[in-house]
Amino acid sequence: MLLLHLSDVDEANWAEKFRAALGAYPVVRRGDDFDPADVRYIFVWKPKADAFDGLTGLEAILSLGAGVDALLKHPNLPDAPVVRFVDSDLSQRMSDYVVAHVTMHHRLYTRFRADQKARRWNQIYPPAASETTVGIMGMGVLGQDAAKRLVPLGFDLRSWSRTPKAIDGVEGFAGAESFDAFLAGTDILVNLLPLTPETTGILNSATFAKLRRDRLDGGPVIINAARGGHQREADIVAALADGTLGAASLDVFETEPLPADSPLWAIENCYVTPHIAAISNEATGVRYFTKIIEDHKAGKPLINVVDRDRGY
Structure with missing residues (x-):
């Protein structure tokens, strides 16, 4: 049985689509009449405190979000595998955002506005893309996709991640010991890191x-499309005021x-x-989670x- 426990999204619509995709396999929602012990998979987004109560037969937790930092902090999270959402459509949308804001800042939009x-009338010429270094923090699925889409635009690219990553057209930096060197050559800093301590x-x-x-x-410019917990907003306000930063694009916030x-x-x-x-x-x-459920039921690994x- 699949249980949906979704907050702040249309849970009924997701349930309808899962029922159509999974056929005879039972799909239930909060409030339905079911035995919690029969639940093998739970599909969650912002789960409430009681989301996992009674789920003694749980085999996997399926997370609607690509980021799982909030889910991992759930006080009653069971000791079951957590599967995150990895999808080409989501990656494309994130890359669209990153490319739009990188190119906007590269072309000095703030100055010309x-x-x-x-x-x-002030004819200041932006540097060529090849003279502008975009530094991406986080080389997971989203970071790699953003880099792949920025390479053809001619930017000088560098990345920083926990462990070394070899990406064509991207100079890689890894670990705390290389962080300062990574920053020293970066003009536009893009944050796509997972949120960890x-x-x-x-x-x-x-x-x-x-x-x-x-x-x-x-x-220099910062772009944060990862998590609000990555940023110190008081520091951003101060840096934008005193010229430490030329501009910022923020899609996420501390609150x-x-x-x-x-x-x-x-x-x-x-x-x-x-x-x-x-x-x-x-x-x-x-489509993604239906295949995961069906493959797992057939004995394939998650x-x-x-x-x-x-x-992460």
Whole structure:
């Protein structure tokens, strides 16, 4: 039996699509009449405190989100494999966001928008893409896809990850010992890291001060489309005000929705989007997890299982 426990999404619609895909295999929702001991798989998003109560026969936890940091903090998370959502459509959407904001900042949009408002004709020429280094933090599925789509645009690319990754067209840095060297040659910093104790708050004043400053007019730029827990928003506000950063694109925040009194809303060189960089698509999500369930029932191993020690 598959149990759906989804918050803040249309659970009924997901259930309908799973029932159509899984045929005779039972699919239930919270509030339905079922025996919790019969549940073998639970499909979750923002599970409540009682989500796993009575699930003594659970074989796998299926996570709607690509990131599982919040799920791993659940106080009653069972000792069952956690499978994360890995999907080409989700990766494409995230890469669309990253490419759009990288190219916007590379072409000095903040500067020219200010000039337009001031009716000021100021012919400052952006550096060539090949003279601009985009540094991507996180070389998982999303980071690798973003790099693959930026390579043909001619940017100089570098990456930083926990362990070494060899990606064509990307200079790789790995481990804490190489972090400063990675930052020193980066003009546009893109964060796609998983949120772990080691990466919490990594977007802070110390990090910003180590970015390269001699390429982009106005200063280096950060783009965060990963998790709000990666950033220290007070540090971002200060860095945008004093010129340590030339601009920032933020899709995630320490508190969501972003409070109306947050100073980030009013900063002209800060671009705020409401956690929309990538979304889990119902059609591809149902197809992905249906295959996982059917393969597992047939004795095949689960794929994309989270390493709880690493946190992703």
